[in-house]
Amino acid sequence: MRPSSAFVPPPGYRARPAAPADADAIHRLVAACERTAHGGSPAAPDGVAARLALPGVDPATDTVLVHGPDGAPAAWVWVRGRRCAIDVHPDHRGRGLGGALLAWAEARARRAGDDRLAQTVADGDPAAGALLRSAGYAPLATEWLLEIALPVPGGVPRPPEGVTVRPFRAGDERAAHRLTEDAFDEWQQRRKPYAEWAKHCVERPSFTPSASPLAFDGGRLVGVLLSLDDPGSGEGYVERLAVRRDQRGRGLARLLLMTAFHAFALRGRRACTLGTHTDTGALSLYEHLGMTVRHSATVYGRPLAERADPAQATRA
Structure with a gap:
């Protein structure tokens, strides 16, 4: 054809x-x-x-x-x-x-x-x-691909008061979609419908719930990190990271990242990578955590x- x-x-x-x-x-x-x-x-x-x-x-x-x-x-x-x-x-x-x-x-x-x-x-x-x-x-x-060697010294920080963190589990998909799309509305050209969003992350075979921490404050979802893991590469990958706009400045992004890094280290991965770009304004955050630019596009x-x-x- x-x-x-x-x-x-x-x-x-x-x-x-x-x-x-x-x-x-x-x-x-x-x-x-x-x-x-x-x-x-x-x-x-x-x-x-x-x-x-x-x-x-x-x-x-x-x-x-x-x-x-x-x-x-x-x-x-x-x-x-x-x-x-x-x-x-x-x-x-x-x-x-x-x-x-x-x-x-x-x-x-x-x-x-x-x-x-x-x-x-x-x-x-x-x-x-x-x-x-x-x-x-x-x-x-x-666009930049950043990396960090695992394990990361210092361990996982304590959550802010009232915040709990647990791995992603079945049933979290729709709430995670809403939070990430709400957070990305600041810079993305359009919202991704659930079916499209899910194909990019939670429905992929490499999606790794155990390295995908969610943060809650009083039962309300306030932060999401979704990870992929390709055993053949020896590295983890952060596909999505988002924090509610009214919850920023509390250290939740750092908490979620360090939790994911720890989870990937336990899985034997030697490094973790993630991608970001100009519009997100997040490059300095990742560099502050010790990540470095592997390459750019x-x-x-x-x-x-x-x-x-x-x-x-x-x-x-």
């Missing part, structure tokens, strides 16, 4: 829509790109599967998977709303795949009625950033009224 607007690959390549069964192969492709850019790999291999399963995503029309002459995945693109992701395997760069997939993604977004498109590019991949700038994209924000975006120079982008 071909996409609704077929992507025509360079000679020697073939293309088709991605399918859920391709998730592991696409993860390996993404991991190869990230190793080249900054020496690391995605935190958990179920991330691609979660992206393909998001509500509103139809892999038959919203993705392209390109296979190289040897039959292995060479590149892919995923489009949803105003966001897209494009990855070209290091062994297949310089052959026009990136520019052609970008043009396809823009056309797909226009057909869906979207007036802008954005994607995140590792700062360790200057060629990808140059491609986007040549196509009229401008930097919108910076830039979010690029542009209006889709018309391409800056289609021929130039396609040649890249």
Whole structure:
């Protein structure tokens, strides 16, 4: 089956829509790109599967998977709303795949009625950033992946008076969704419906309730931390951290983070990572706790009224 607007690959390549069964192969492709850019790999291999399963995503029309002459995945693109992701395997760069997939993604977004498109590019991949700038994209924000070695000295702090902390358990999903989305309303462009939110975290196979502490004050949920754990990486990952706005300044974020770090140390993990970006204003908090930046990325975006120079982008 071909996409609704077929992507025509360079000679020697073939293309088709991605399918859920391709998730592991696409993860390996993404991991190869990230190793080249900054020496690391995605935190958990179920991330691609979660992206393909998001509500509103139809892999038959919203993705392209390109296979190289040897039959292995060479590149892919995923489009949803105003966001897209494009990855070209290091062994297949310089052959026009990136520019052609970008043009396809823009056309797909226009057909869906979207007036802008954005994607995140590792700062360790200057060629990808140059491609986007040549196509009229401008930097919108910076993203950072932070890390901390485990165990963290000092242990878990005592909760503030009246606050109790326990691990996530079944039945907490809806309350955790409401609190995190309320907290993120300050900077995110739109609220995630529950079904979309759950695909990103609590419904992923790597979701780890024992390392996902919740804070309560008098029975009221006031803080949430949701974690993922990929045993193959030897690291934990904080997927969501949120504190009610009227409860900030009490040390709850630090309490939840230190609780999660302790839980991951007990699971034998050597480190814990988390991602943040410019709009959250949280970078200094994490650095104050002893976390350091492992690598950074830039979010690029542009209006889709018309391409800056289609021929130039396609040649890249």
